[in-house]
Amino acid sequence: MNDKFKKFGNSITALISGKDLNREQTRELFSEILNNKQSEIHQGAFLAAITAKGPCPDEIAGAWDAIYDIDTAKIRLNTKQPMVDNCGTGMDSFKTFNISTASAIVAAAGGICLARHGARAVTSRCGTVDLCETLGVDVECPVETVKTSIEKVGIGLFNAMSPFVHPQALFRILSQMSFGSILNIAASLANPAMPEYGVRGVYAKQMISPVIETMKEIGFKKAMVFYGSSGNGTGGMDELSPIAKSWVAELSEDGNIKHYSLSPETMGIRYPVTPDEIAGGNDPEMEALRLLKVFTSKEKKALYETICLNAAPIFYVAGKTPGIKSGIEKSREIIDSGKAMDKLKEWVVTQHRKPDTGKKQLEHLMQQLN
Numbered sequence: 001m002n003d004k005f006k007k008f009g010n011s012i013t014a015l016i017s018g019k020d021l022n023r024e025q026t027r028e029l030f031s032e033i034l035n036n037k038q039s040e041i042h043q044g045a046f047l048a049a050i051t052a053k054g055p056c057p058d059e060i061a062g063a064w065d066a067i068y069d070i071d072t073a074k075i076r077l078n079t080k081q082p083m084v085d086n087c088g089t090g091m092d093s094f095k096t097f098n099i100s101t102a103s104a105i106v107a108a109a110g111g112i113c114l115a116r117h118g119a120r121a122v123t124s125r126c127g128t129v130d131l132c133e134t135l136g137v138d139v140e141c142p143v144e145t146v147k148t149s150i151e152k153v154g155i156g157l158f159n160a161m162s163p164f165v166h167p168q169a170l171f172r173i174l175s176q177m178s179f180g181s182i183l184n185i186a187a188s189l190a191n192p193a194m195p196e197y198g199v200r201g202v203y204a205k206q207m208i209s210p211v212i213e214t215m216k217e218i219g220f221k222k223a224m225v226f227y228g229s230s231g232n233g234t235g236g237m238d239e240l241s242p243i244a245k246s247w248v249a250e251l252s253e254d255g256n257i258k259h260y261s262l263s264p265e266t267m268g269i270r271y272p273v274t275p276d277e278i279a280g281g282n283d284p285e286m287e288a289l290r291l292l293k294v295f296t297s298k299e300k301k302a303l304y305e306t307i308c309l310n311a312a313p314i315f316y317v318a319g320k321t322p323g324i325k326s327g328i329e330k331s332r333e334i335i336d337s338g339k340a341m342d343k344l345k346e347w348v349v350t351q352h353r354k355p356d357t358g359k360k361q362l363e364h365l366m367q368q369l370n
Contacts (some may be wrong), residue, residue, distance in 0.1 A: 008046070014248040015049035020076060026062025027069075030186075030275050034070050043173070047181045054206060055182040057213035062215055063186035064218055068352045072190045073143045075319040078151055081113040082318050085191050086310075087128070088201035088238030095280040098131045099239045100201070102291050102307040106153035107314035109334045109343035114314075115150050115193035117161040119174065126284045131291070134284040136348035136361035140164075143192055149351035153343065156351055158192050180204065189218065198223040199313045202237030204249055212249040212257055223251040226262075226315045230275050240313065240324075242273040242306045256338040268310075268325045269305050277302035288365055289292070295341040296369060308332050314319050 118128030133139045139159045149156035162169040180203040205227045212225040226248045228241025240246045246262045293299040312327025321327040352358035
């Protein structure tokens with residue numbers, strides 16, 4: 001066995017014993033994984049060991065360094081508005097409807113510039129990319145098409161599993177994993193547009209602190225990270241919860257981080273919401289129709305309230321509202337006015353190499369609502 005494998009194995013042993021790695025060590029080790037210079041057994045053992053220990057901020061930042069430097073396309077956007085990324089990491093125990101995508105469209109309709117970075121489903125059947133593709137967005141397009149969409153209509157989606165976005169290794173690794181790890185966090189932060197404002201749900205409560213600290217470390221100016229309870233003892237969600245308590249960490253522009261919790265009552269949710277009402281389905285077309293029912297005012301209770309709740313932190317982080325409660329009210333106004341639906345129509349023809357194809361796909365879905 002050569003020195004390269006021994007050194008990597010020693011790092012796995014250190015993680016198993018509970019020792020943290022520094023940022024540079026983690027960057028080097030993840031570089032070997034991304035470049036496929038270690039055996040698959042070593043790669044899997046490393047990811048399992050660092051997950052079992054619990055990644056520290058330096059380790060997440062080091063993983064991000066490797067992914068961003070080695071395996072991420074880079075673009076420069078010409079926008080006047082602060083650029084925001086909102087996403088959930090996935091791998092949470094309670095699988096919801098794709099709330100972050102619907103919330104992003106609402107925020108974009110309210111004048112926020114959204115540079116999103118998402119993936120296809122791994123443990124479920126309808127991730128961000130699956131839903132957007134079903135709605136008519138061209139999710140396999142080059143990054144320049146995404147750039148144009150962000151600049152023209154204020155929203156675009158980089159597909160984390162596309163070779164245009166991450167040409168080296170992320171698809172190879174993520175497609176083989178069915179558990180949440182440091183990779184889900186670090187990869188979700190490796191956005192080609194590098195927004196300075198972020199709203200992020202995580203798959204476990206204990207990930208809130210390391211993720212918000214990592215976001216500060218890698219250059220975010222303002223951010224919110226949260227984890228929501230499902231209220232039924234079966235786990236939680238990588239969203240603000242309309243059902244029960246949510247735990248939040250907030251990074252302010254002065255560099256301070258504060259931790260607090262939110263409840264549906266204090267946030268101004270109008271209706272009691274049950275887990276079944278916001279649970280995710282397995283059919284992307286049915287999920288797309290659920291979103292369209294909200295945007296066309298055919299559903300104005302559970303999903304409607306949940307989408308408004310999770311659009312609210314985007315407005316807040318971007319400085320458009322003074323708090324979550326006012327952000328929810330703004331989101332309701334946007335959906336009720338039809339602006340969210342209008343924004344979706346703009347998006348599917350702008351982020352598409354064949355705009356008529358995207359338009360017809362969305363129109364076909366709309367016909368099914370009648």
